[in-house]
Amino acid sequence: MSDALTEALIENPVGAFIEVIRCGALTTIQDAGRHGFRHLGVSQTGALDPIAMQQANLLLGNAPDAAVLEISVGPLVLHFPQDCAIAMSGSGFAAARNAPDATALLPGHVSIIHSGETLTLNKPLIPGARCYLAFSGGIDVPTVLGSRSTDMQAGFGGLEGRALQAGDKLPIGAATQPLVKAGRGIRPLSPSHILRALPGPDYESFTTDSQVLLWSQPWRISHQSNRMGLRLKGTALQLEQTLDQPSAGVLPGDVQVPPDGLPIVLANDAQTIGGYPRIASVIRADLWQLAHFPPGTSVYFVLVSLQEAIAASARQAHYLKRLQELVATEQVFSASGSCK
Amino acid sequence: MTTNIASHEPLVATPLAPTPRVSRLAEDALLFQFTAAGESRPTLPLQQRLWALVEALESRRAELGLLEIVPGMGNLLLRVASTDNLSTQTRIDTLTDHVLTCWNSVSPTDSPGRTITIPVTYGGEAGPDLQTVAAHTGLSGDAIIARHSAGLYRVFCLGFQPGFAYLGGLDPALAIPRRATPRLSIPAGSVAIGGNQTAVYPSASPGGWHIIGRTALMLFDPSREQPALLIAGDTVRFVAARSAP
Numbered sequence: 001m002s003d004a005l006t007e008a009l010i011e012n013p014v015g016a017f018i019e020v021i022r023c024g025a026l027t028t029i030q031d032a033g034r035h036g037f038r039h040l041g042v043s044q045t046g047a048l049d050p051i052a053m054q055q056a057n058l059l060l061g062n063a064p065d066a067a068v069l070e071i072s073v074g075p076l077v078l079h080f081p082q083d084c085a086i087a088m089s090g091s092g093f094a095a096a097r098n099a100p101d102a103t104a105l106l107p108g109h110v111s112i113i114h115s116g117e118t119l120t121l122n123k124p125l126i127p128g129a130r131c132y133l134a135f136s137g138g139i140d141v142p143t144v145l146g147s148r149s150t151d152m153q154a155g156f157g158g159l160e161g162r163a164l165q166a167g168d169k170l171p172i173g174a175a176t177q178p179l180v181k182a183g184r185g186i187r188p189l190s191p192s193h194i195l196r197a198l199p200g201p202d203y204e205s206f207t208t209d210s211q212v213l214l215w216s217q218p219w220r221i222s223h224q225s226n227r228m229g230l231r232l233k234g235t236a237l238q239l240e241q242t243l244d245q246p247s248a249g250v251l252p253g254d255v256q257v258p259p260d261g262l263p264i265v266l267a268n269d270a271q272t273i274g275g276y277p278r279i280a281s282v283i284r285a286d287l288w289q290l291a292h293f294p295p296g297t298s299v300y301f302v303l304v305s306l307q308e309a310i311a312a313s314a315r316q317a318h319y320l321k322r323l324q325e326l327v328a329t330e331q332v333f334s335a336s337g338s339c340k
Numbered sequence: 341m342t343t344n345i346a347s348h349e350p351l352v353a354t355p356l357a358p359t360p361r362v363s364r365l366a367e368d369a370l371l372f373q374f375t376a377a378g379e380s381r382p383t384l385p386l387q388q389r390l391w392a393l394v395e396a397l398e399s400r401r402a403e404l405g406l407l408e409i410v411p412g413m414g415n416l417l418l419r420v421a422s423t424d425n426l427s428t429q430t431r432i433d434t435l436t437d438h439v440l441t442c443w444n445s446v447s448p449t450d451s452p453g454r455t456i457t458i459p460v461t462y463g464g465e466a467g468p469d470l471q472t473v474a475a476h477t478g479l480s481g482d483a484i485i486a487r488h489s490a491g492l493y494r495v496f497c498l499g500f501q502p503g504f505a506y507l508g509g510l511d512p513a514l515a516i517p518r519r520a521t522p523r524l525s526i527p528a529g530s531v532a533i534g535g536n537q538t539a540v541y542p543s544a545s546p547g548g549w550h551i552i553g554r555t556a557l558m559l560f561d562p563s564r565e566q567p568a569l570l571i572a573g574d575t576v577r578f579v580a581a582r583s584a585p
Contacts, residue, residue, distance in 0.1 A: 035407055035408065036407060036408060037502075037567075038408045038410045038417075038419075039394075039408070039409055039410045039411065039497075039498060039572070040498050040502055040503060040560075040567060040568045040571075041498040041499045041500060041501055041502045041503055041504050041542075041560075041568070042502045042562075042567075043502075144562045144563075145562050145567065151502075153501070153543075153545075154501065154502045154543060154560075154562075155543060156562045157562075197366075198364060198365075198366055198367070200363070200365065201361075201363035201365070201371050201373070244378070244380040245373075245380065246375055246379070246380055246381055246382060246412065246413035246414050246415065247412050247413045247497075247499065247506065248371060248373070248412035248413065248415040248417060249371070249408075249410035249411075249412050249415070249416070249417025249499070250417075251365055251366075251369055251417070251419065253365070253366055254365060271499065271500050271501070272410060272498075272499045272500070273410075273412055273497070273499025273500055273506075278365075281364070281365040281366040281369075282366065283366050283367060284366055284367060284368060306364065306367060306429065307429070309366060309367035310367045310428045310429060313367060313368075313428075
């Protein structure tokens with residue numbers, strides 16, 4: 001029956017919304033992030049896993065960077081006053097629908113939620129990994145400095161610059177025709193726990209032992225990690241001598257080493273300027289993985305060349321372009337795993 | 341495991357002193373450090389030259405494919421818009437050459453910029469640490485207010501929070517080490533001193549600086565056409581506002 005429904009365009013009435021009945025901590029509205037304002041001190045924000053965000057939007061026929069929900073802790077309970085096509089991506093969530101004939105909600109697949117239905121995302125299948133939920137038409141909060149992303153530190157963007165809470169109403173834009181039928185979808189990417197990186201501006205200021213340690217030891221993700229940065233645990237890194245450097249612009253992916261010697265990988269909500277020595281920077285094609293490292297698991301840094309970094313970035317862009325073509329021609333997998 | 345990393349060598353050396361240090365941040369960003377190694381703060385003339393460089397780059401932002409142009413304290417971070425094709429390397433090399441050529445040819449901006457006056461309610465509830473600063477510096481509260489509001493400050497750059505200005509020009513007599521225990525929340529608009537710097541907090545945040553007053557001005561409002569009240573190169577004056585009766 002879901003297939004039949006997707007044949008007809010679901011028309012969102014003007015002022016369509018989805019109601020938040022219950023909400024765990026730190027569910028936020030995110031898009032591709034805020035760019036071009038770092039010189040004013042404005043952080044990037046945006047989906048930590050922009051690949052997952054684009055996958056979900058592509059399935060629904062949304063613009064690739066339409067605003068989605070980023071969810072890390074359950075439960076999230078949403079009530080749909082009207083029919084709505086949705087797509088989940090990133091790390092999976094144990095989900096339940098209260099409709100009797102409802103199909104299971106799978107990451108990378110389109111589902112049609114019916115008017116009056118309640119959707120419950122209970123908990124992440126991998127604790128600490130993030131899930132993305134896109135809605136046909138996208139979440140239509142106002143843009144602030146060119147983005148709908150929530151900046152929780154500065155308190156703007158998204159819904160009043162904060163995480164969602166019970167009672168919120170998410171405005172939904174004009175519905176698009178899902179490009180993929182319900183029950184069909186794509187395979188989500190799996191994080192490798194390997195972060196390819198280039199040496200940072202202060203690499204040579206670290207002891208030779210520390211340079212070797214950076215690339216050789218497993219780094220455990222600390223519980224103090226968040227959207228500003230992932231704190232790592234391991235054998236502390238040491239400088240040859242104390243560096244007293246003036247503050248300089250920093251970017252998500254920079255691996256900073258504060259005085260305790262334990263690295264922090266800056267993430268999307270990081271401040272724009274910092275003063276700690278930078279031993280490395282993670283290549284852009286691997287940044288999406290930062291969304292999916294549960295505290296307590298380990299990651300490795302792997303040294304690559306600039307050419308490899310550029311090639312990885314080009315491959316990722318090609319993957320997304322190819323995905324767009326495959327989705328447009330419905331050459332995607334059904335839930336059972338066979339290709340149509 | 342190799343530790344001999346050729347790609348970390350400075351990309352370009354220029355014959356002119358001081359030689360800027362150029363480094364890569366992943367494949368899409370460049371950091372230019374113009375201060376001498378070991379210099380912890382830029383001089384005003386060096387920063388003025390940086391502002392002139394930024395202005396020159398801003399005027400060619402689209403042409404150079406620049407997504408971010410972020411001046412820091414005596415340094416500059418540039419991020420290019422997209423790296424999804426293999427001409428990135430050439431594009432970044434060209435950009436590096438352009439920036440270094442530009443740096444060698446620009447004259448420091450000698451304009452004082454706009455002058456922004458910030459009314460401050462000093463002391464009392466608005467400035468709970470004024471007496472701490474007085475005790476540390478040996479100056480009276482009134483003398484601290486007089487000295488703080490007599491200064492002409494320059495906005496070196498913005499960062500840390502939206503609209504947070506790194507100001508140069510604090511009277512050295514007012515310097516005080518940061519609090520041993522940071523406050524969990526410093527209210528928006530707080531005027532504070534930490535080390536040899538003074539600043540205004542655009543939004544509430546934790547912090548270890550000493551709060552000597554508060555302004556009612558909004559330092560950052562994303563709905564304004566110019567969201568930040570202060571921008572790099574501006575001159576700032578603080579004036580003592582009358583306390584609310």
